[in-house]
Amino acid sequence: MSPRPVKMRRIGKPPVISGMKPYGFADNRTSSGKVFLNLEEYESLRLCDFYMLHQCQAAEMMGVSRPTLTRIYSSARMKIAEAIVEGKQIVIEGGKIYFDSSWYFCNDCGCFFNNPGNKGNPEKCPLCGSTMIVNYDLLPEMIYKDPASPDNFCYYHGWGRKRVGKRRRDFRT
């Protein structure tokens, strides 16, 4: 029997680089191999370590279960540790993923729409032509979701029961 197919993982934003190279080897080597970091592992690092989301919030954003996210995340950390310790190149590629293009919301007709292919922000709603459009981004909502509030209590994952002593980077500008 074939195994259950892997779920597609949602990637919010593609990485700005396609990899990283080490420099200044102690012995006069020029290269020492590559580590292939999947895009889903990159995304788990971006959400968990850069935006400091809880793992269940990150899992929700990537469209996978919390245990799966933890597996992806620990594999990402192992690969990065390997790259740093052994001086390997990091190549970010592959993975079973899809990109979630940015979405907008029209305040006039209440529709959601995306803007594929066209660079820059759209000026008017593609349905009613109104200019009352706002960027609909899930990430800020997730970052500033107050875990102490009873509304945001997660019965399944148990977060929100008490404030977790995790320091949050402040992204508000």
Added chain:
Amino acid sequence: MKIAITSTGDSLESKLDQRFGRCACFVIYDTSTGNIEFVLNPNKDATEGAGPASVQLVASRNVEKIISGEFGFKVKSLLDNLKIQMVVLKDPEKSIRDIINMLKH
């Protein structure tokens, strides 16, 4: 520009279908000529893969925008690659005539 709208029937009075892959009918509206074409969806009762099959049907008519109530995740990634714009309108009471009038803004 051609726009596809998912519909529950093949008249202008039918309502917007809240599903994309298994909608009853696609309305293809051409903004430059004002032509309205009704295409019955052969994937209406498909058990599997209705979304991608419907994308193929719609993309073969060079549609640039699709209006529906919901898109599945397979469809979203396909449409992203094809650079077709998705418009999600969560209003099952809107008729096709209303939507076409809105598009004439």
